[in-house]
Amino acid sequence: MKDLLTVKNLTKSFDENGPVVDHLDFTVREHEIFALLGPSGCGKTTCLRLIAGFEHADEGEVRVEDEVLESPSKHTAPQDRGIGFVFQDYALFPHLTAIENVAFGLTDIPKYKRKVFAEEVLCRTGMGDYKDRNPSELSGGQQQRVALARAIAPKPKLVLLDEPFSNLDAILRESTRKEVRSILKKAGMSALLVTHDQEEALSFADRIAVMNDGKIEQIGTPEEVYYKPKTKFVAQFLGRTNLFHADATGSSEITTKLGPMRINADADGRILCSIRPEHLTLKTPGSEQEEQIGTIIGREFKGHDITYHVLLNGEKYLVHTDNRVLFEQEDPVVIKPLESAVILEEKE
Structure with a gap:
């Protein structure tokens, strides 16, 4: 399977205490869901922000297919990377309806077609019947699906998911992540999930990178990292x-x-x-x-x-x-x- 995202030697420091992201190397393949799993403070969200373009890298590079998006000498703006982003708090515009939220980022489509296309994407996420509701009128799981619809509507090559299920209760979290995984797979999209939840990573991702203190300790399928951990940290963190x-x-x-x-x-x-x-x-x-x-x-x-x-x-x-x-x-x-x-x- 062809590599879509390549992260090479990626490093980022914010102060003299050393790198938060420490020479990371990994790839995300086409049509693959990849998870960065680790405890709070291990650098996984900073890595996601570097890939999205919200932070500048000190060393290394981020490449999508053959295009370098991030390096010490190059920084492509987030809106020009062709990458979708689903935030932890969903970040929906409170004054816009669900369909208006999804249509907002469709700048490459003529205005008169945007709402029709947005409605199609909402229907794919099971939110077609709620298109005219504001975020305040939606449950947490419904807001999450609208945020996903907004992220995938411009047909990005890659979707970044920053702890997207953490604000949901346990039962809704499980059902929503099953739905989101199904939506991503049907759309044929690649996704990079950041999470501290072991069960979430094991059930949602095709491959997992286990992070600790800014470094990756092991990359493998859920079965590999769980049944064949390489280090004491991986063995204990996965269960x-x-x-x-x-x-x-x-x-x-x-x-x-x-x-x-x-x-x-x-x-x-x-x-x-x-x-x-x-x-x-x-x-x-x-x-x-x-x-x-x-x-x-x-x-x-x-x-x-x-x-x-x-x-x-x-x-x-x-x-x-x-x-x-x-x-x-x-x-x-x-x-x-x-x-x-x-x-x-x-x-x-």
Whole structure:
């Protein structure tokens, strides 16, 4: 698939405390939804603003197809980049109706055609029946779809989404992001989403770049970054996990406090590993002498599943099971791995 957006060595500082965006490299492909995922303050929104043209880069470049839009020697104005932008607060004009908001940016279309075209785009986002309402008369989810319609109406090559679902309640957030993803895919558009919400990135994006302290720690599909994290930060930020050190002897099997376990690659020496709670299960101790017996010290019942906190050999482990694996507080248990542990890179 052809690359649409190329970000190369992108760097931005605001003061002497160092770069907020630190030599970022990534691409967004045609028809792809790409997410920048990271905690507040990691630089993801600044990166988005550099791509949109709201900030000037100190180093590096932003290129859409073969055209350089941003570099230390060139800065293309936001309105000339051919990029759509959906703000966190939607930024709709309060004195304009939904259809007038969408038609506002259609400067390349003759005036007499703008409202007809705007109505077509509103219908694609499911907002055709609300075209004559002002933003104050719309719910948060409806405003979000009008903002998306306004962004995609000029047919930009790329749409930037800055935490677009964060102002919605949990149920509306889930349904709206499904609708927005469907709209973008049907329109064949590329999109770059900025979010701190792991579930949102995993369910919405085709690929994810996990950011930490201005840098990208890993890029991959949702499955890759979740099941095969490269660093301790990625493993912990993408969800609950169990971290432990072990001594490897050149094979894909190690001995741990849990007992024998497989790892995802051959290794030698001291290694740091991660295994997700759902990749472990519990059983009642049997007669095997080599079994390591732990104790249930906590239990979180969630209806369809249960998370157990287990103390074993002085270490605490999380085990995530379905609701048919039933144990109570203080029960003795044996932890059994269902999948291989993942070796993590350890920073100097």
